[in-house]
Amino acid sequence: MTMTDKTQASCRDFVTVLASSEPAPGGGGAAALVGAIGTALGNMVGSLTVGKKKYAEVEEEMLSLKAACDKLQTELLDQVPADAEGFLPLAKAYGIPKDDPTRAETLENATVAACAVPLHIMELCCAAIDIVRVFAEKGSRLAVSDAACGAVMLKAALEAASLNVYINTKTLKDREMAAGLNARCQGMLDTFGPMADAVYDSVRESLLKA
DSSP states (O other), X not given: XXXXXXXXXXXXXXXXXXXXXXXXXXXXXXXXXXXXXXXXXXXXXXHHHTTOXXXXXXXXXXXXXXXHHHHHHHHHHHHHHHHHHXXXXXXXXXXXXXXXXXXXXXXXXXXXXXXXXXXXXXXXXXXXXXXXXXXXXXXXXXXXXXXXXXXXXXXHHHHHHHHHHHHHHTTOSOXXXXXHHHHHHHHHHHHHHHHHXXXXXXXXHHHHOO
C-alpha cells in the first residue's frame, strides 16, 4: 500500500496495515484519522442545525464553522500519509551503520523532521476542539451527543499525537530544542484538553438530567 493509498483504503484495510509490522502508518497516522472523525462528528451537528427554523439565529455561524471543519477534516486526513512520509527518513537513518560519521547528524535532523507532522496534527485538533465546543453549545440538541463524542475523539487524537512528538524529542541530542518542542505540546494539551473535557462533562450532565 503506497502512502497516497493510506486514506483511500477501507477502514478494515487500514486497521490491518496498522496492526502489521510495517513501520507506517503508526500512532501519528492513527491520531490524524481519529481527529478527522472527531471533527466530522462535530460537523454533523452543524449539518443537522442548518436549515432549522429553531436555530435560525445561529445559521450563519453554523455555516461558517462547517466550512472550517470541511478544511480541517481534509487536512487531518492528509496527515495520515504525511506522517508516514515524515517517519520513513528516520527509520532509514536508524539503519545507517554506527561507525558512519554522518549518522549522528542525519539521525538528529530526521528526528526533528519527524516531529513536524504530529505537531501539526495537534494544531489541527486544537482548532477542531474549539469549533466542536461551539457546535455543542449552539447546535441542534438532538445531536449534541455527537458533538461530545467528537470532543472526546479529538482529545484522544491530541494526546496520541503528542506522544509521537515525545518519543522523538526523548532521543534528541539538542536538549534545548527538545524542551521547546515539548513545551509546544504541553501548551496545547493544557489549553485544549480541558476544553474537550468541558464539552463532554457539559453534554453528559445535560443528558443525565431527569
